[in-house]
Amino acid sequence: MKKLQLSFKTAAGKRRDLVLNYVKDDLDPVLVKSAMEKITASKIFEKDTVQLFSEVVSAKYVQRTEKEIFKNSLQ
Structure with missing residues (x-):
C-alpha cells in the first residue's frame, strides 16, 4: 500500500511526520505544500x-x- 509521508519541523526544531493512507497517485506538489x-x-x-x-x-x-x-x- 502506498502512503503519503508529510514531514514537518516542530517548534522545538525536531522532525515530525504525518503519514496518510489511501492517497491518490501523482499529487500536485503545489497542492500538497499548500495543504501542509x-x-x-x-x-x-x-x-x-x-x-x-x-x-x-x-x-x-x-x-x-x-x-x-x-x-x-x-x-
Missing part, C-alpha cells in the same frame, strides 16, 4: 505545549514491500 502550510497555520497539533507541525519540510510517497520467507503454522 494550512496544517501548520491551524496550530491544532500540540504536545506538552510544543507545536508539532510548525514548519513544512517535505512530502513523499512511501511504499513497503514484504516478501515472506517462511511461516510456521499456528496450533
Whole structure:
C-alpha cells in the first residue's frame, strides 16, 4: 500500500511526520505544500505545549514491500 509521508519541523526544531493512507497517485506538489502550510497555520497539533507541525519540510510517497520467507503454522 502506498502512503503519503508529510514531514514537518516542530517548534522545538525536531522532525515530525504525518503519514496518510489511501492517497491518490501523482499529487500536485503545489497542492500538497499548500495543504501542509494550512496544517501548520491551524496550530491544532500540540504536545506538552510544543507545536508539532510548525514548519513544512517535505512530502513523499512511501511504499513497503514484504516478501515472506517462511511461516510456521499456528496450533
